[in-house]
Amino acid sequence: RFLTVRGAIKGKAKVPKFTGLAAPFSATQTLRCPAAGIVVFTAALGDMVEKGQVLAEIIDPLADPESALAGQIIAADAGRFFAHANQRLAWPGEVVGKLQCKKPLPDRKGKLLYD
Numbered sequence: 001r002f003l004t005v006r007g008a009i010k011g012k013a014k015v016p017k018f019t020g021l022a023a024p025f026s027a028t029q030t031l032r033c034p035a036a037g038i039v040v041f042t043a044a045l046g047d048m049v050e051k052g053q054v055l056a057e058i059i060d061p062l063a064d065p066e067s068a069l070a071g072q073i074i075a076a077d078a079g080r081f082f083a084h085a086n087q088r089l090a091w092p093g094e095v096v097g098k099l100q101c102k103k104p105l106p107d108r109k110g111k112l113l114y115d
Contacts, residue, residue, distance in 0.1 A: 023101065023102060025113060026108040026109075027077075027102065027105060027108070028098055028100055029079070029105060031056070031073050031096050031097035032094065033091065033092060034072070035060070036092055038059045039057075039085070039090050039096050040058075042054050042055060043081045044081070045082065045083070046082065047080070048080055048081075049080070053075045054072050055075055056072070056073040056096065057069060058071040075099055077101040079099050079100045079101035080099070081097065084096060084097035
């Protein structure tokens with residue numbers, strides 16, 4: 001399909017409809033782990049999520065079962081959950097995923113492509 005659209009191969013290619021969110025980098029929430037532990041995602045890749053929705057829970061494998069929940073990762077705004085790390089063991093501050101929000105987030109400044 002790509003080569004046909006570019007004209008490298010003759011023929012007609014059907015270009016799929018864009019279904020993503022078109023927004024600036026400042027609308028991308030970088031999901032950081034709040035505590036060390038095992039990351040359990042509660043949202044699937046591609047899900048549209050609401051503001052305040054829990055995207056992941058951090059479980060402390062060394063804690064008692066009653067107090068094993070070490071933290072949660074919450075959506076800052078409504079948007080599409082589009083990326084997560086494949087490594088489930090995380091430390092505090094580690095980037096474990098990304099959420100593309102519908103509008104820019106006030107705390108997103110600086111080198112937005114890298115974090």
